[in-house]
Amino acid sequence: MMNIKEFLNTQVLDVIKALGYEVKDALVSRSNRPELSDYQSNVAMPLAKVAHKSPREIAAHIAAELEKKDFISKVSVDGPGFINFRLSPSLWDKAFMDIFVQGDEFGSSDIGKGEKINVEFLSANPTGPLHVGHSRGAIFGDAVARLLSKVGYDVTKEYYVNDFGKQVDVLAESVYWRYEELFGHHVGEKIPEGRYPGDYVIPVAQSIKDLDGDKWLNRTDWLEYFKTKSIEQMLKLIQADAAKLGIQFDVFTSEKALVEAGAVDKTVQQMQDMNLLYRGVLPKPKGEETEDWAPVEQTLFRAKDFGDDGDRVILRSDGTKTYFTSDIAYHVDKFNRGFHQMIDIFGADHGGYVKRLKAAIKALTNAQASLDIALCQVVSLQKDGKPFRMSKRAGNFVLVDDILDEIDADAFRLFMLTKSADSQMSFDLAKTKEQSKDNPVFYIQYALARTYSVLNTYEKMFGTLPAQKDLNVNYAESSEAEHVLIQKMLDLSHVIEVAAQNKAPHLLAGYLYEIAGVFHSLWTQGAKSGHRFVDVEDIVQTNKNLTLILALQQVLKNGLNTLGINPKTKMERVEETD
RNA sequence: GUUCUCGUAGCUCAGUAGGAUAGAGCAACAGUUUCCUAAACUGUGGGUCGUGGGUUCGAUUCCCGCCGAGAACACCA
Numbered sequence: 001m002m003n004i005k006e007f008l009n010t011q012v013l014d015v016i017k018a019l020g021y022e023v024k025d026a027l028v029s030r031s032n033r034p035e036l037s038d039y040q041s042n043v044a045m046p047l048a049k050v051a052h053k054s055p056r057e058i059a060a061h062i063a064a065e066l067e068k069k070d071f072i073s074k075v076s077v078d079g080p081g082f083i084n085f086r087l088s089p090s091l092w093d094k095a096f097m098d099i100f101v102q103g104d105e106f107g108s109s110d111i112g113k114g115e116k117i118n119v120e121f122l123s124a125n126p127t128g129p130l131h132v133g134h135s136r137g138a139i140f141g142d143a144v145a146r147l148l149s150k151v152g153y154d155v156t157k158e159y160y161v162n163d164f165g166k167q168v169d170v171l172a173e174s175v176y177w178r179y180e181e182l183f184g185h186h187v188g189e190k191i192p193e194g195r196y197p198g199d200y201v202i203p204v205a206q207s208i209k210d211l212d213g214d215k216w217l218n219r220t221d222w223l224e225y226f227k228t229k230s231i232e233q234m235l236k237l238i239q240a241d242a243a244k245l246g247i248q249f250d251v252f253t254s255e256k257a258l259v260e261a262g263a264v265d266k267t268v269q270q271m272q273d274m275n276l277l278y279r280g281v282l283p284k285p286k287g288e289e290t291e292d293w294a295p296v297e298q299t300l301f302r303a304k305d306f307g308d309d310g311d312r313v314i315l316r317s318d319g320t321k322t323y324f325t326s327d328i329a330y331h332v333d334k335f336n337r338g339f340h341q342m343i344d345i346f347g348a349d350h351g352g353y354v355k356r357l358k359a360a361i362k363a364l365t366n367a368q369a370s371l372d373i374a375l376c377q378v379v380s381l382q383k384d385g386k387p388f389r390m391s392k393r394a395g396n397f398v399l400v401d402d403i404l405d406e407i408d409a410d411a412f413r414l415f416m417l418t419k420s421a422d423s424q425m426s427f428d429l430a431k432t433k434e435q436s437k438d439n440p441v442f443y444i445q446y447a448l449a450r451t452y453s454v455l456n457t458y459e460k461m462f463g464t465l466p467a468q469k470d471l472n473v474n475y476a477e478s479s480e481a482e483h484v485l486i487q488k489m490l491d492l493s494h495v496i497e498v499a500a501q502n503k504a505p506h507l508l509a510g511y512l513y514e515i516a517g518v519f520h521s522l523w524t525q526g527a528k529s530g531h532r533f534v535d536v537e538d539i540v541q542t543n544k545n546l547t548l549i550l551a552l553q554q555v556l557k558n559g560l561n562t563l564g565i566n567p568k569t570k571m572e573r574v575e576e577t578d
Numbered sequence: 579g580u581u582c583u584c585g586u587a588g589c590u591c592a593g594u595a596g597g598a599u600a601g602a603g604c605a606a607c608a609g610u611u612u613c614c615u616a617a618a619c620u621g622u623g624g625g626u627c628g629u630g631g632g633u634u635c636g637a638u639u640c641c642c643g644c645c646g647a648g649a650a651c652a653c654c655a
Binding site for chain 2: 025027029032033036040042045046048049055078079080081082125162164165166167281282283284285286292293294296298300309310312313316317318322323324327347348349350351352353354355375377378380418419420422423424425426435437438439440442443445446447449450453454455456457458460498499501502504506507509510513514517520521523524525526527528530532533534570571572
């Protein structure tokens with residue numbers, strides 16, 4: 001069974017064409033007036049102009065033809081010329097059973113056609129554990145990757161390890177200082193300014209001590225070794241933190257390795273050969289009054305020719321490469337690994353970097369690669385309603401670990417996914433627990449838990465779950481409220497498609513919330529009228545109900561999995577305080 | 579100053595191929611437990627969709643100006 005909307009669209013399009021009208025799209029969509037229709041088409045309005053007839057006249061014309069179709073049970077023309085139609089119950093039944101046929105795959109599609117796509121996200125500097133500031137982009141990137149894979153892309157989740165810059169030296173120096181400390185040095189001293197004061201470097205020092213003893217004391221050649229060891233362990237730390245948030249990566253690419261393999265030099269050479277570089281002086285930046293600015297000649301990339309606002313430094317005046325240079329090489333590397341489609345997830349604070357990177361990739365791949373950069377707004381932190389700033393110097397980083405002590409990982413994850421990535425959001429650290437209680441994840445999980453609860457009851461009464469052959473919703477004999485639920489369930493694949501295409505996991509989150517609400521409402525209605533889902537007196541009705549329950553369970557599970565949230569089979573009772 | 583993102587209920591946010599009467603949650607108020615889990619449900623109040631133009635049959639949605647919020651702007655990553 002195909003996507004209902006697609007099916008209707010082509011069917012209506014055929015009718016329109018048969019009537020002699022010229023259109024590309026039948027403009028069929030889910031109805032936003034459920035009391036009038038299941039689906040609607042707006043096609044008569046734009047047609048009116050070209051056909052020189054009134055929209056209602058055209059709509060009536062089309063409606064008359066549609067009425068003959070067996071998959072449509074009722075058509076009407078309303079308002080200025082909307083064509084409203086209800087689908088035949090048999091079509092709903094057929095479409096519905098697809099949920100069971102597809103099972104865990106329900107909601108999937110193949111708009112990605114199995115094409116390779118690389119999603120790079122998080123890519124935090126390997127100098128410490130993850131803090132809250134990293135979490136939004138990390139969770140967002142992971143959810144986008146899951147969405148893309150659900151719609152049929154061959155997704156690789158990648159982490160770019162910035163293990164080449166100065167910050168890694170600082171890390172190694174910090175570890176070395178702690179290493180010396182473990183041998184009784186620096187008694188009574190505080191770790192010097194400019195090094196990382198965090199406790200997380202101590203275990204790294206300890207592990208080196210355990211492995212090598214005092215062999216690195218009083219030597220000058222420790223730096224490279226300490227760098228390697230530190231990065232290794234920091235990455236482990238980061239991976240562990242990410243895993244707690246439900247994130248795993250497929251590939252880690254090291255900047256250092258790229259540099260050492262000569263990939264960056266090669267890219268510079270390639271740019272040189274393509275005449276993309278020149279020696280020049282950049283104009284003084286406007287706005288901010290930079291005092292230490294001096295006109296220097298550098299090797300620049302003609303980024304402006306490829307859509308950027310200005311040209312960019314590739315080799316500094318002293319001949320060294322910038323971060324941008326190796327990042328270009330990195331993206332070329334991805335391209336060479338066969339990824340012609342790439343998505344980068346950046347924090348909005350890197351927004352100024354987007355144009356130059358796109359320009360570079362466009363220039364170097366002759367526009368063969370599509371690089372899509374999704375910006376994720378930075379989370380502004382608050383504590384008791386007042387802005388809270390994290391700073392290295394103050395050492396007041398709020399770690400992902402700290403947050404997860406206060407709040408369930410799934411709740412945190414969904415909190416980050418219910419808002420669109422480009423909304424600015426604030427996160428109140430003091431209210432974390434409070435917010436946790438109101439988290440929509442519980443609303444959704446509770447709906448799922450209720451479905452399991454019904455199954456348990458059924459099993460208790462009948463000793464087994466209903467057989468596949470007894471599953472049937474019988475749309476024709478279902479109530480209004482059930483129709484709403486059934487229709488909504490069948491929207492899943494469409495919602496996932498739109499969410500994937502727009503890189504907007506919050507659309508799926510919102511959908512799951514809505515569908516949970518429809519179910520909760522249905523539940524209470526039944527409780528009030530005495531219509532329980534499981535009724536020993538009425539096996540036929542019970543099997544019908546169970547069909548609905550099983551389908552809903554599948555939909556919620558598939559949706560939650562796509563967001564990377566663990567579906568729960570039951571809720572822990574929350575203990576009443578006060 | 580330039581570029582990017584945002585501005586929807588008191589608060590937090592949905593509304594994404596332009597459609598008919600703009601929606602949730604929280605907060606306020608009034609109700610619903612002999613029952614498959616009340617972390618739930620039902621109802622009430624609350625809006626010039628920042629603002630002024632434009633495009634069109636039709637704009638919260640697309641385009642431009644203005645106001646307001648956030649971020650970025652050579653030689654950091």
